[in-house]
Amino acid sequence: MNAADDNLLEQRSPVEVGVWIFILADMCVFAMYFGVFAWDKHLHPEQFVQGQATLNNGFGALNTIVLLISSYFMASAVHAARAQKIEVYARLIRLTIVCGSAFLVVKTAEYTEKISAGFHIASNEFYRNYFSFTGFHMVHVIVGLSFVTYLLFSIRTSEQVRANASFIEGVGLYWHMVDLLWVVLFSLIYLVP
Amino acid sequence: MFKTYDRKSLVMIAGISMLITAVFYVGGMFVISGFLPPPSPGLSETEVVNLYRENHLSIITGLTIAFVGIGFMLPLCIVGSVFMAEVEADDGFPFFSVMQGLCAVVTVLFTAFPTFVWMAAAFRVERSPELIVMMHDLGWIMWATPSWGFAFQGICVGVVGLKDRRPKPFIPRWMSYLALWLAAGMTATPLVPFFTSSGPFAWDGLFSFWVAFFSPIGWNTILFLLIINNIRNGQQELVEA
Numbered sequence: 001m002n003a004a005d006d007n008l009l010e011q012r013s014p015v016e017v018g019v020w021i022f023i024l025a026d027m028c029v030f031a032m033y034f035g036v037f038a039w040d041k042h043l044h045p046e047q048f049v050q051g052q053a054t055l056n057n058g059f060g061a062l063n064t065i066v067l068l069i070s071s072y073f074m075a076s077a078v079h080a081a082r083a084q085k086i087e088v089y090a091r092l093i094r095l096t097i098v099c100g101s102a103f104l105v106v107k108t109a110e111y112t113e114k115i116s117a118g119f120h121i122a123s124n125e126f127y128r129n130y131f132s133f134t135g136f137h138m139v140h141v142i143v144g145l146s147f148v149t150y151l152l153f154s155i156r157t158s159e160q161v162r163a164n165a166s167f168i169e170g171v172g173l174y175w176h177m178v179d180l181l182w183v184v185l186f187s188l189i190y191l192v193p
Numbered sequence: 194m195f196k197t198y199d200r201k202s203l204v205m206i207a208g209i210s211m212l213i214t215a216v217f218y219v220g221g222m223f224v225i226s227g228f229l230p231p232p233s234p235g236l237s238e239t240e241v242v243n244l245y246r247e248n249h250l251s252i253i254t255g256l257t258i259a260f261v262g263i264g265f266m267l268p269l270c271i272v273g274s275v276f277m278a279e280v281e282a283d284d285g286f287p288f289f290s291v292m293q294g295l296c297a298v299v300t301v302l303f304t305a306f307p308t309f310v311w312m313a314a315a316f317r318v319e320r321s322p323e324l325i326v327m328m329h330d331l332g333w334i335m336w337a338t339p340s341w342g343f344a345f346q347g348i349c350v351g352v353v354g355l356k357d358r359r360p361k362p363f364i365p366r367w368m369s370y371l372a373l374w375l376a377a378g379m380t381a382t383p384l385v386p387f388f389t390s391s392g393p394f395a396w397d398g399l400f401s402f403w404v405a406f407f408s409p410i411g412w413n414t415i416l417f418l419l420i421i422n423n424i425r426n427g428q429q430e431l432v433e434a
Contacts (some may be wrong), residue, residue, distance in 0.1 A: 008409055018355075018370035025374040029404065034392050122387045132394060141379075 002163050016115050019170040023177050026140075033133045037188060038052065040125045051126030052190065054119070057108040060190040063103050070099030071179040074148070078172040090191060093152045096175070100145040107138055130189055137178070137185055146180045149170045204273045208420045210269035211413065217262020227254025228311065229406075231333060231397040236419030241329050242322045245315045252315045256308040263305045270297030270346070270376035276363040277353040307336035334386055338398040340379040340405060347376035347409075364416070366400035371412055378408045 041048045077092035111131075121131040151171055156165045222229040232244060245252060272289075274294040281287035314328035354362065354369025364372075381393075381400035393399040 016366065016370075020365040021371040021373050022343050025371065026377060027380060032399065036399065053400070125392075128388075128392060128394070132381070132384060139380055140377075149260065 001056060002176050013181050015169045015173055016166055019173060021024050023173065027177065027181070030184075033136070034184065034188060035128045037133065042127055044125045048126045049193075051124065051130065052193075054114075054191050055118070055130070056113060057190055058187050059106055059113075063106050064186050066106065067179045069147075070096050070103070071176055073099060074172050074175045078169055081165065081168050084158050084161065086156070086158050086161060089154060090152065093148060096148050097145060097152065100141060100148065100166050102140065103141055104145075107134070133185060134189070137181055140178045141183070143174050144171075147174065203275060204424060205421060207269050207272040208424060209418065210231075210267075210272070211417050211420070212266045213265040214262050214269065215413075217265070217416075218259050219264060221255040221257070221259030224255070226252045227256060228255065230251070231337070231395055233391060234330075234333065236318055238322050238326050241320075241326045245325055245329070246318045249315050249318050249417055253312055256312050256315075260284050260305055260308045263301055264307075266301050266304075267297060269301075270294060273297075273350065277350070279359040280353050280359075280363060289349040289353045293346050293353075295346040296342045300346060300425075303339045303342060304334065307332040310335065319328065333396045336402055337385045337405075338384040343409065344376040344379040347372045347379075351376070364419075368412070368415065368419075371415075375409055375412055378404055381405060410430065 059137040073092045077089050077096060080086075080089035080092055114127075114131075119127050121128055148171060151168060155161055155168065161168065203248070209338075229250065232241075232325050233297070274290040277290040277293060278287040281290055310328050310332035314332070320327070344431055350364070350368045351373035353368060354364050354372065357363055357369075382405050384394040385396050385401050388395040388398070393402050396402060
């Protein structure tokens with residue numbers, strides 16, 4: 001990629017090219033997770049039907065709603081930052097953190113329910129996929145929350161917001177990726193028969 | 194704060210260290226001992242013991258060469274820390290550069306220790322099969338599981354790379370993002386001890402071995418090519434951004 005391409009991409013998006021590369025690379029890994037899930041499901045269809053029946057769709061749906069709302073807050077926060085509405089930006093960032101934390105609480109409750117029922121990561125192929133892939137996603141949520149919390153505490157004045165516009169956009173983009181990945185995981189693991 | 198006395202020689206040291214590590218480690222582990230790609234954790238006791246008894250000499254030879262190669266990771270990583278410290282010089286104590294250097298020591302140790310464990314298993318192949326299997330498992334779990342040293346190295350390189358706002362940063366910014374991604378790619382390795390037979394998280398699995406082992410090799414290969422390009426162009430920087 002030459003400097004002209006870089007400039008063109010930067011004109012279209014204020015986010016650095018590197019952030020897009022990171023997101024693309026991360027999504028490639030998740031694409032592999034989805035491939036492994038599909039392959040295991042093909043090899044052990046009965047195990048997957050039985051395993052899916054033990055999942056609590058309520059927890060999954062609740063987390064989907066929570067993350068979608070958090071994405072709305074994050075996108076609005078980025079808009080507020082662009083418009084230099086600092087108080088609105090800070091409020092929306094706080095709301096994003098609340099939603100992200102709620103996701104973690106629901107996920108912990110769900111894991112506790114499964115582990116109490118005697119299921120664990122090595123129980124069978126379905127549970128290996130379920131615990132590992134949702135677990136990796138949860139790590140992504142924790143990393144995303146760390147960045148969003150950093151925004152709240154370290155980028156709070158209008159000068160800081162102006163100086164770190166690209167970083168704020170990058171964090172927003174990462175958060176949307178985490179949200180998008182969850183929607184695919186939820187559909188794949190909980191819903192698709 | 195940190196003035197590098199001869200940058201060109203440091204770039205040479207980095208390139209040569211990288212080459213020696215790659216040739217010795219690949220030669221020792223893949224070609225001579227046949228330990229990589231890893232044998233399946235699902236091998237029976239007899240199969241594991243036969244692996245050591247039938248390949249006694251090649252295992253010892255290959256692991257010794259690989260062990261020597263691992264040591265050359267250290268000069269490479271410390272050269273990296275020197276270039277990183279220049280970026281951090283204005284901030285005071287170069288936290289990420291020192292952290293990267295220390296984590297490199299951890300990476301080197303946890304890559305070297307398993308070779309000793311496997312060598313000990315091959316040392317007296319007539320000993321009890323249970324002991325050989327135990328050392329075989331110990332070596333592989335030690336080799337595949339503790340990747341956090343390398344993950345922290347990736348984070349440190351990525352953070353300093355992104356902090357580097359000079360016209361010629363010590364690595365291109367996209368390489369910094371990829372370094373952060375490498376750290377994320379290590380997430381799967383702590384799952385290795387859960388899987389005793391096969392699967393993507395077993396020590397020979399898709400995520401625990403193929404992704405976790407080859408993605409850093411890919412990153413380092415790009416770095417090596419950038420370094421070579423710089424040496425050819427007589428540049429004083431580690432790589433030309």
